[in-house]
Amino acid sequence: MIKLNRSEAPAYLSDDKIVELTNEFKINGVCVWNIHHIKEPLLASSYGKCAYCECPLTTQSNYMEVEHFEDKSNNPNKVILWENLLPSCKKCNGAKGIHDVISEPIVNPYIDEPKEHLSLRLYRLRGKTQVGERTIDVIDLNNSCRLVFPRYEIGEKISDLIEVSCERFHLYKIKKDVRSRNRLIGVVESLLNECQPVADYSACTATNLLTDEKFLELIKNMKAESIWNDELELSLRTAGSVVLDCS
Ligand SMILES: [Zn+2]
Structure with missing residues (x-):
């Protein structure tokens, strides 16, 4: 989970429209939130991912649901309230169900900073706070099949790319030519791209x-050779913003 920023409410949700749609839900039970005007800006604000588990929502197998942070059954007046809506995958939405976030708070990534509540051990999240622990349980954020395994698969890819980047650095040290420099920078860019907020499961990957000593050593070595550039530095800083503590 990473910190997200909520955009302004869509113009579509005027005061009159909110009253109209809320009544439509209360009287006829219509899923009034399930419309393009709401889903598109929500999806854009979460980089096309589930706000809770960071799985991609743009693939056919994983379509987006509009999640009500304060559940719609017990809070019908907030059914179309922009601040109460999150983009979520079906699994996270289903796991959370009608959990009462007022009496038993969980992390809201649009309000809270997830890294204050969650840490990482291998490919599993751990709670740093009671709210963090509860969030993991309520959303089922350490489900082996749907989350731990995909995080691990990306982790394996990252391990392989770190090996490749170290090999390319040694080659560069020998050759010191443009081609070997560019091949090295290319693979380091790929590594950092997997850790940007837009990437699936970015908190875990970043x-x-x-925290990989081999990669940190590589950065140091590239800087010493003056082949660490501004773009890589910017990517590194952005990746750093989603890093969780290791526990
Ligand atoms: Zn999810």
């Missing part, structure tokens, strides 16, 4: 990469 944490694993930026």
